[in-house]
Amino acid sequence: MTDVVDADELLRRMRRARARAAEEERSWRTRRGELTPTDPEAAREAAVRAVAYEAVLHVLDEVLTPGRRGDRTGDRGPAG
Numbered sequence: 001m002t003d004v005v006d007a008d009e010l011l012r013r014m015r016r017a018r019a020r021a022a023e024e025e026r027s028w029r030t031r032r033g034e035l036t037p038t039d040p041e042a043a044r045e046a047a048v049r050a051v052a053y054e055a056v057l058h059v060l061d062e063v064l065t066p067g068r069r070g071d072r073t074g075d076r077g078p079a080g
Contacts, residue, residue: 011064014063014064015064017056017060018057018060018061021053021056021057021060022057024049024053025050025053025054025057028046028047028049028053029046029047029050031046032047032050
């Protein structure tokens with residue numbers, strides 16, 4: 001059975017998810033830097049994971065604070 005959650009709880013969960021994604025992104029970027037001199041293949045994998053978490057952060061930021069981050073890709077959607 002699934003529990004119904006109110007808007008405040010949903011907001012708390014999204015904020016926790018954002019904090020976790022930020023922590024993971026930092027961790028993978030640090031790991032990439034540490035691995036670059038010794039293991040380029042593992043460094044590339046770490047870079048890919050860091051970018052994936054960056055994407056998650058971008059989405060959660062847009063959900064939590066719409067428009068605050070600005071458009072980093074230059075894509076303005078169908079209108080522009």
